[in-house]
Amino acid sequence: MGDFDIDTALADAWGDYRHHLGGLLSVLAIGDHYVVAHTSEIPEVRHVRIGFTVTGAHRVRATISAADLTDTPGAPATLARGLRLLGWRRLRDGSLISEVGRRRIDDLASRAVATFREIWGVVHPVFLDGPDPGPREPVLEWTRLPHDHRELRTLVIDSLESMAGEPLVVDDDGDIPLPTGEVRSWLRVMPDRPTLEFFGTIVPEVRDVGAAYEFVATRSVEYTGIKLLVHGTCVVAVLTVEVTAFSRHNMAVGLGQWLQFVADVRPEILAELTETLPPRSPKPLPPHRKP
Numbered sequence: 001m002g003d004f005d006i007d008t009a010l011a012d013a014w015g016d017y018r019h020h021l022g023g024l025l026s027v028l029a030i031g032d033h034y035v036v037a038h039t040s041e042i043p044e045v046r047h048v049r050i051g052f053t054v055t056g057a058h059r060v061r062a063t064i065s066a067a068d069l070t071d072t073p074g075a076p077a078t079l080a081r082g083l084r085l086l087g088w089r090r091l092r093d094g095s096l097i098s099e100v101g102r103r104r105i106d107d108l109a110s111r112a113v114a115t116f117r118e119i120w121g122v123v124h125p126v127f128l129d130g131p132d133p134g135p136r137e138p139v140l141e142w143t144r145l146p147h148d149h150r151e152l153r154t155l156v157i158d159s160l161e162s163m164a165g166e167p168l169v170v171d172d173d174g175d176i177p178l179p180t181g182e183v184r185s186w187l188r189v190m191p192d193r194p195t196l197e198f199f200g201t202i203v204p205e206v207r208d209v210g211a212a213y214e215f216v217a218t219r220s221v222e223y224t225g226i227k228l229l230v231h232g233t234c235v236v237a238v239l240t241v242e243v244t245a246f247s248r249h250n251m252a253v254g255l256g257q258w259l260q261f262v263a264d265v266r267p268e269i270l271a272e273l274t275e276t277l278p279p280r281s282p283k284p285l286p287p288h289r290k291p
Contacts, residue, residue: 010123010124012165013124013126013163014113014117014125016125017113017128018106018109018110018112018113019106019109021036021109021112021113022105022106022108022109025052025060025105025108025109026105028052028053028054028060030054030055030056030058031054032053032054033051033052033053034051034052034053035049035051035052036049036050036052036112036129037049037050037128037129038120038122038127038128038129039126039127039128039129039253048064048116048120049064049065049068050062050064050112050115050116051063051065055099058101058102059099059100059101060099060100060101060102060105060108061097061098061099062098062099062111062112063095063097064083064088064095064096064097064115065095066093066094066095069094069095069096079119082118082119083096083115083119086111086114086115086118086119087107088111088115098111121260121263121264123256123259123260123263124252124256126249126252126256127253127256144245144246144247145244145245145246146194146243146246149189149190149191149192152189152194152246153174153189155246156176156187156189156196156246157170157176159248159251159252160176160251162248163252171186173188174189175187175188176188178198178200178255178258178259179259180259180262181262183200183201183202183262184200184201185198185199185200185201185258186198186199186200187255194242194243194244195240195241195242196240196241196243196251196254197238197239197240198239198241198254198255198258199236199237199238199239200236200237201231201234201235201236202228202235202236202237202262202266202269202270203234203269203270204234205233205274206230206233206234206235206274207273207274208273209233211273212230212273213230215228215235215269215272215273216228216229216235223237223261225239225240226238226239226261226265227239227240228269237261237266239254239257239261241254
């Protein structure tokens, strides 16, 4: 099988979303108010939103509330600079707006997409709620009860390949490498129960093993659905998703939660448990597997 090029798949999905959002905004009328927001299905993400209206001058306006800006992590100056570079303008009440005429609707849709992706780290448009600007790629309306491990594995691989638009790679252990950059992580279809496991080494080498055990014992509860374990001198994270009734949407939500955890939460854990960013780690032995 070829590489699972999810980066290309994500770029294509966001391109389609921008096109459909632009189409929706092009028919927006005075008095209409559309809101696109980060989904509430993933409990630990920032539920930020952008509202769209039409002004009395028939210009289409996008608005980010001051409250959503306050809830966005990061240094205020860095955040403000990033939003300004994207073309947002601050009002006296602290909110941000961006306005365009009808001929520049695509610019506004592009700005909204860039804000969700670059400022708020939304992985895929399937994790946006609001007026539906077109078919959202990972959502299917069916569920299936897989009879055995082989059927579940086939459903998972078929769904991921459909999202990626091409065949994906499976390693020698039968696990699926995930696109998490310098953090190597995998998706495993468990052989003995209808469960998916997303796992990877998030801290390849800790400063103090005792401190790592204490961190795992006292702080793991902060990360909804994520289990942390100390394995030797590294820390491994595992997300378990039950799929007795398999649906592509539920798998996509699990994948999104894992990608969000690695991108947003893992750096905080790394900062607490090690002073410098270590090199890429080898694949960990999952907790249930004997060395």
